[in-house]
Amino acid sequence: MTRLVLFGAPIAIAVSILFSSGDSELPPSSPQPTEAAEAAAQAESPGRSAENDEKIAGLPPGLAAPAMKEIASQLVGSAEASTLDWRSQYGAIEDVGDGTGYTAGIIGFCSGTNDMLQLVEAYTKDHPDNPLAPFLEALREVDGTDSHEGLDPGFTDAWKAAAEDPAFRTAQNTMRDRLYFEPAVRLAKLDGLGTLGQFIYYDAMVLHGPGVEADGFYGIRDAAMASVDTAAEGGDEAQYLGAFLDESRSAILARKVQRDTTRIDTAQRVFLREGNLELKKPLVWQVYGETFRIP
Numbered sequence: 433m434t435r436l437v438l439f440g441a442p443i444a445i446a447v448s449i450l451f452s453s454g455d456s457e458l459p460p461s462s463p464q465p466t467e468a469a470e471a472a473a474q475a476e477s478p479g480r481s482a483e484n485d486e487k488i489a490g491l492p493p494g495l496a497a498p499a500m501k502e503i504a505s506q507l508v509g510s511a512e513a514s515t516l517d518w519r520s521q522y523g524a525i526e527d528v529g530d531g532t533g534y535t536a537g538i539i540g541f542c543s544g545t546n547d548m549l550q551l552v553e554a555y556t557k558d559h560p561d562n563p564l565a566p567f568l569e570a571l572r573e574v575d576g577t578d579s580h581e582g583l584d585p586g587f588t589d590a591w592k593a594a595a596e597d598p599a600f601r602t603a604q605n606t607m608r609d610r611l612y613f614e615p616a617v618r619l620a621k622l623d624g625l626g627t628l629g630q631f632i633y634y635d636a637m638v639l640h641g642p643g644v645e646a647d648g649f650y651g652i653r654d655a656a657m658a659s660v661d662t663a664a665e666g667g668d669e670a671q672y673l674g675a676f677l678d679e680s681r682s683a684i685l686a687r688k689v690q691r692d693t694t695r696i697d698t699a700q701r702v703f704l705r706e707g708n709l710e711l712k713k714p715l716v717w718q719v720y721g722e723t724f725r726i727p
Contacts, residue, residue, distance in 0.1 A: 624663030
């Protein structure tokens with residue numbers, strides 16, 4: 433499964449939120465090939481401040497610790513591709529019929545949600561002769577749609593060929609971290625959440641996309657915060673995470689396709705019920721009825 437909303441928020445929305453939100457951490461703007469959008473894309477954490485940076489620097493690494501980041505990647509891999517071997521997915525690509533065009537790579541970059549375009553643009557900037565470079569203009573044209581126009585035939589083979597290049601695998605890692613992992617973990621820490629909460633934020637960012645709409649990550653967080661205080665606000669961490677998972681689950685069920693909620697019901701909710709707020713091993717969970725284990 434992958435996100436069903438366009439990546440990020442429109443620039444005008446992001447800017448209006450920035451100037452009305454005080455010191456809260458907010459989503460990146462949706463990058464477009466314009467100077468204004470490029471500037472907006474640089475402000476990926478509008479609430480970033482020296483005070484927040486210092487606060488985060490003084491906290492335990494949590495999900496950002498290498499061993500925990502590996503666990504997070506395995507957990508996401510089980511939900512996105514039914515495998516713990518997430519590194520086997522660099523060359524994976526298919527249209528899963530969810531309205532976002534081609535879904536590919538380790539995090540489900542989509543031709544219709546802007547993140548695939550950002551990835552291929554960044555990779556081509558450093559490696560202009562790569563197999564995906566001839567498809568860049570077509571990716572720009574289909575961005576925001578489920579169309580394959582200009583991509584077929586040849587794009588899937590080009591993706592698989594590019595995935596043989598270590599530089600493209602590194603580019604996927606870098607884009608995953610910049611767009612999803614780092615913003616999610618940073619915001620979770622500012623919300624007073626432990627390692628499990630940081631993972632729940634990360635998985636929701638991947639699944640729903642960092643949109644401000646009701647079914648985007650920031651909309652889901654807003655809804656949860658409206659009903660329960662975060663740990664940073666003095667609330668109970670487990671209670672807040674339960675509310676967040678409720679909102680995330682509701683967003684999944686509101687979809688017309690891909691309405692399976694097992695990544696919440698028989699995975700994240702299990703860890704939460706067990707009180708495993710630091711996501712300590714061993715971990716046992718199910719997704720789509722299949723059992724996974726990290727001993």
